[in-house]
Amino acid sequence: MAKGLQRRRQGINLLSGPGLSFLRVCDTFNRTIIRTMKGFVEGWVMKAITANELKTRGVASIDAALKDQDEAFISVRGKDCYVVMDVETYNRLRVCELEAALYQARQEIADGKAVEESVEEHIERIKKL
Structure with a gap:
């Protein structure tokens, strides 16, 4: 059994491993996509509030x-x-955005795209851009 599934069954936080946060992001995206598609099939249209209202x-x-x-x-x-949107929805979307950014950063580190340098070296490199 995959490590992620073992951890999920044991109730351990999915943010504990490098690829596990991606599973959580995918799960949230999948739920959002399914909910949206179900709404289209059922003829659901997002409510519009007019500026005058x-x-x-x-x-x-x-x-x-x-x-x-x-x-x-x-x-x-x-x-x-x-x-x-309500605050709960906003917070859920914000968590997804942050987890996706974390996953992307971990992928870049794994692919060797990260640069390890001191603050001074970093400032000098940015000045050259």
């Missing part, structure tokens, strides 16, 4: 839009311009 109803319009879904558009003059 937001102006008149305020936060209540956002609360109503987020009641049944994770995100909602804010449209200005008929064009979707912004997306609002």
Whole structure:
């Protein structure tokens, strides 16, 4: 059995190994993709809040839009311009972004693309760019 599966079954944090954070990121991406595709099949469309509605109803319009879904558009003059989401959704997306960056950095180190140098050497190298 793979190390990652053993750790997952034992309840150990998935961030403990170099490739394990990638599994967590993929799992989150897969759940998001499945949820989105299921929504398209069922005819789900992300709720849009007009700028005028937001102006008149305020936060209540956002609360109503987020009641049944994770995100909602804010449209200005008929064009979707912004997306609002609750803090839990934002934090989940932020964790995914950070874990993906960590995975990418570990891959670059494994591929020998990293540079090990002192602060002074680093500053000098950046000045030359």
